[in-house]
Amino acid sequence: MEIFRAPRVTLVARPEFLEPEHLKVQWQGQASGGERLAEYAGRICYMSQHNPAGRSTAEYLENIKKQGHGSVLEHAVYVLLIEGISRSCSHELVRHRAGFGYSQLSQRYVDESHAAFVMPPAILGDAALEAAWEQQVTEAQAAYVRTVQALLERYSWVADKGHRRKMAREAARSVLPNATEVKIVVSANARAWRTMLELRCGEGAELEIRRMAVAVLRCLQQEAGALFSDFEIYVADDKLEAARVEYHKV
Numbered sequence: 001m002e003i004f005r006a007p008r009v010t011l012v013a014r015p016e017f018l019e020p021e022h023l024k025v026q027w028q029g030q031a032s033g034g035e036r037l038a039e040y041a042g043r044i045c046y047m048s049q050h051n052p053a054g055r056s057t058a059e060y061l062e063n064i065k066k067q068g069h070g071s072v073l074e075h076a077v078y079v080l081l082i083e084g085i086s087r088s089c090s091h092e093l094v095r096h097r098a099g100f101g102y103s104q105l106s107q108r109y110v111d112e113s114h115a116a117f118v119m120p121p122a123i124l125g126d127a128a129l130e131a132a133w134e135q136q137v138t139e140a141q142a143a144y145v146r147t148v149q150a151l152l153e154r155y156s157w158v159a160d161k162g163h164r165r166k167m168a169r170e171a172a173r174s175v176l177p178n179a180t181e182v183k184i185v186v187s188a189n190a191r192a193w194r195t196m197l198e199l200r201c202g203e204g205a206e207l208e209i210r211r212m213a214v215a216v217l218r219c220l221q222q223e224a225g226a227l228f229s230d231f232e233i234y235v236a237d238d239k240l241e242a243a244r245v246e247y248h249k250v
């Protein structure tokens with residue numbers, strides 16, 4: 001059985017900025033497509049393509065965040081594949097609605113007989129707790145396999161095999177634990193990511209989604225530093241990573 005002890009976050013799509021030939025900006029400094037796009041959108045508001053202050057993209061976007069002009073950040077959409085998070089973590093994640101899109105592994109269609117499980121951060125590192133937890137999820141998975149088998153037999157009269165499997169799995173999943181691993185593709189614009197990160201990287205957030213949010217933050221900072229540079233990752237009093245933001249909910 002595969003056990004995840006940390007999430008896996010992969011950037012699968014980023015903005016591609018296509019600058020109009022007839023309306024160009026006098027850029028300063030290096031930047032990614034998403035950062036350029038946000039600056040471009042911001043400069044349209046005041047027709048300041050000639051860049052009178054000679055600001056780099058990073059400086060321009062720093063000011064946008066400081067002033068709270070978050071709407072220009074909505075143009076830059078980043079799509080992440082997030083794996084190694086539990087069903088309970090993804091349930092918390094999908095509560096973030098504005099600016100987000102989700103596609104999550106379906107437990108009705110996918111056979112979970114060999115599903116992986118995600119160990120909660122609070123259990124990690126304690127050998128006795130880890131062993132007990134592994135035993136518990138192993139038993140739950142065995143119950144799932146037995147239930148699927150029993151339901152396939154109960155509904156053997158259903159001619160469509162695919163439909164029969166779905167009937168069995170959608171009922172049997174009820175015995176799977178919250179710790180069952182899910183894979184989810186998450187699309188969100190930079191403003192929406194920032195709002196989620198502020199809430200979920202904080203010390204008040206549940207530990208697993210906090211661990212996931214910090215991993216998402218690292219990924220997005222690497223991709224588009226100027227959009228996320230005001231988030232600071234630190235080790236909190238509970239010895240786990242958290243992050244705080246300088247410019248709140250722009």
Ligand SMILES: Cc1cc2nc3c(=O)[nH]c(=O)nc-3n(C[C@H](O)[C@H](O)[C@H](O)COP(=O)(O)OP(=O)(O)OC[C@H]3O[C@@H](n4cnc5c(N)ncnc54)[C@H](O)[C@@H]3O)c2cc1C
Nearest residue numbers: 092094095096097098099100192195196199200204205206
């Ligand atoms: C530490 C923590 C504990 C939590 N505990 C619980 C809990 O016990 N139970 C529970 O059910 N949830 C809980 N939540 C989830 C929380 O209630 C929100 O659902 C989640 O944080 C998403 O926030 P949001 O609605 O602001 O996000 P989004 O849906 O992304 O919305 C972002 C912003 O858009 C605006 N907006 C979005 N939709 C509307 C709307 N329909 N009308 C008006 N404005 C809108 C608001 O300004 C909102 O803040 C918790 C969250 C955190 C961070």
